[in-house]
Amino acid sequence: MHELSLAQGLLDQLAGLAVEHGASRIVTVHVDIGTDAGIVVDSFSFGFDAIKGSDKLTANAVLAINRTAGPDLILTRVEME
């Protein structure tokens, strides 16, 4: 539930990481989505793609989703340049 606000939270986190690592472009975002996280994967993916274009930092970012067990949504690693 609340996939869009979670996607926005993810974008905010990516912006912070980009500044920290001096990156100008996010290439790939890897997340683990647990079955008990209460998150509909398609909605999350759709939400991310819908709003990533608001910043050229993330405009072409690819979201790579790994479905796992458990209750969490974890940003595992980010490829950036």
Add this chain to the structure above:
Amino acid sequence: MCDTCGCHINEHTDTKTVEVHESLLAANREQARKNRAHIEAMGAVAVNMISSPGSGKTTLLEHTLDRLAGKMKIGVIEGDIETERDADRIRKKGVPVVQLTTGGACHLDAPLVHKGLHALEHQSKDGKFDLIFIENVGNLVCPATFDLGEHERIILVSVPEGSDKPAKYPTTFHGADTFVITKIDLLKYFDFSLDEARTEALQLNSGLRILQVGAPAGLGMDDWITYLQELPAR
């Protein structure tokens, strides 16, 4: 894109991979942890009551307060999208109560409950409580994803809603400590199987405590009250 050959293969570029391993649900989780510590500093144990709208959360609270208000220091945090109606009902029982209105959000979250805890403290002389009830927004889905800092999570399903609800809402039941079946005085009017509700709930969560009440008629209330009185010690 690679400057040398125009391809998109990673090795050709300055792409670096940063390991993060952070939960995106972390912000709420962190505030929930702080809420839990805050509640403990108030001397209390907090209970998060989750159910569909109209399952009987407020009514159960009213009848609970009738029996417990003199024996334990109780505070209530009410959560709704709009109105103060539930807090008004609780206020008549003479216990400190705060109404949180989300204005649109379908669940309470830890930051909102944090504000509620501070408001509740101001209503009591010493800021100390034994038991804090948090009545969530009526919704069997969304509240399950948000830790508020509670010690005990209670899911209520009323007889008119049907005994298939545990099976239909697995995430909600996975995360629960206690399942209360309400409005049991209506069993004779509905096709509700206590056996189905119990069995399917336990299949999802074998450690679930299951109680049943018909609050206005006093059914099952002794067991419910005993359970609440034992919470601070656990």
